[in-house]
Amino acid sequence: MIMKKFRSDCPINCALDLVGDKWTLLIMRDMLVTKKQTFKEFSDSDEGIATNILSNRLALLEEHGIITKRKLPNNKKSNIYAPTQRGIDLLPIILEMAAWSFGHRANLNPDMLLTHQASVELYQQDKVAFLEQFNREFDEPVIV
Amino acid sequence: MIMKKFRSDCPINCALDLVGDKWTLLIMRDMLVTKKQTFKEFSDSDEGIATNILSNRLALLEEHGIITKRKLPNNKKSNIYAPTQRGIDLLPIILEMAAWSFGHRANLNPDMLLTHQASVELYQQDKVAFLEQFNREFDEPVIV
Numbered sequence: 001m002i003m004k005k006f007r008s009d010c011p012i013n014c015a016l017d018l019v020g021d022k023w024t025l026l027i028m029r030d031m032l033v034t035k036k037q038t039f040k041e042f043s044d045s046d047e048g049i050a051t052n053i054l055s056n057r058l059a060l061l062e063e064h065g066i067i068t069k070r071k072l073p074n075n076k077k078s079n080i081y082a083p084t085q086r087g088i089d090l091l092p093i094i095l096e097m098a099a100w101s102f103g104h105r106a107n108l109n110p111d112m113l114l115t116h117q118a119s120v121e122l123y124q125q126d127k128v129a130f131l132e133q134f135n136r137e138f139d140e141p142v143i144v
Numbered sequence: 145m146i147m148k149k150f151r152s153d154c155p156i157n158c159a160l161d162l163v164g165d166k167w168t169l170l171i172m173r174d175m176l177v178t179k180k181q182t183f184k185e186f187s188d189s190d191e192g193i194a195t196n197i198l199s200n201r202l203a204l205l206e207e208h209g210i211i212t213k214r215k216l217p218n219n220k221k222s223n224i225y226a227p228t229q230r231g232i233d234l235l236p237i238i239l240e241m242a243a244w245s246f247g248h249r250a251n252l253n254p255d256m257l258l259t260h261q262a263s264v265e266l267y268q269q270d271k272v273a274f275l276e277q278f279n280r281e282f283d284e285p286v287i288v
Contacts, residue, residue, distance in 0.1 A: 008190035009257040011245035020166040046152035101155035
């Protein structure tokens with residue numbers, strides 16, 4: 001794992017230096033919320049990520065210990081991507097983004113899909129319980 | 145206020161379309177956490193934002209109703225920037241980013257400053273109470 005040089009030592013900045021762009025947290029949304037695992041699945045998402053950007057972001061996430069890449073024993077062609085604990089812990093940031101959008105939906109984008117709304121409401125009711133349950137869903141041994 | 149065309153109607157994407165870059169949430173950090181108000185104050189932050197990027201992001205934030213710009217009666221030269229309720233509501237995203245960085249500090253950036261750590265710990269102890277108190281600190285009439 002490469003130790004990154006950050007713009008400053010502020011913790012907010014450190015997170016933005018790694019995931020502060022329009023695509024990285026969408027890939028993590030796909031991996032954490034919709035449980036996507038393969039390059040093709042991420043590539044098929046509605047936002048239409050370009051394959052070179054997707055390759056670049058997956059490599060960066062792996063380099064910084066946020067995801068892992070492996071092959072299945074019976075399929076040596078596709079890579080399977082999975083979040084590490086560091087990746088799983090990005091979920092509250094993603095859910096707070098969804099909550100913010102729902103909260104300001106009327107002026108922001110009235111057409112916003114209600115996907116994730118039930119999850120966001122459950123999260124807002126009891127954030128600690130929601131995240132504990134979420135962590136249990138990733139039942140494979142987690143590599144930190 | 146301009147109604148933006150989003151890449152998709154996913155609420156996570158809608159937030160990323162507005163604040164998904166390396167600078168916008170740093171400006172909001174300065175405004176919300178360190179209570180900075182002027183172009184010069186934002187420009188002086190450690191990360192060294194370029195003035196053209198700062199101008200661009202302030203205009204975008206104003207356009208989307210996340211901040212307001214005004215002049216003080218006794219100083220017509222400087223603009224004073226302040227968050228609207230939509231801007232104030234970005235705080236949980238920012239605090240979750242700080243919490244994530246602190247949580248993975250050992251592998252991420254051991255030199256990370258402990259600035260904001262007390263705030264983040266208070267937030268994590270009782271998120272609802274922390275955000276209510278934070279909202280009360282913005283005592284000026286809030287423009288939504």
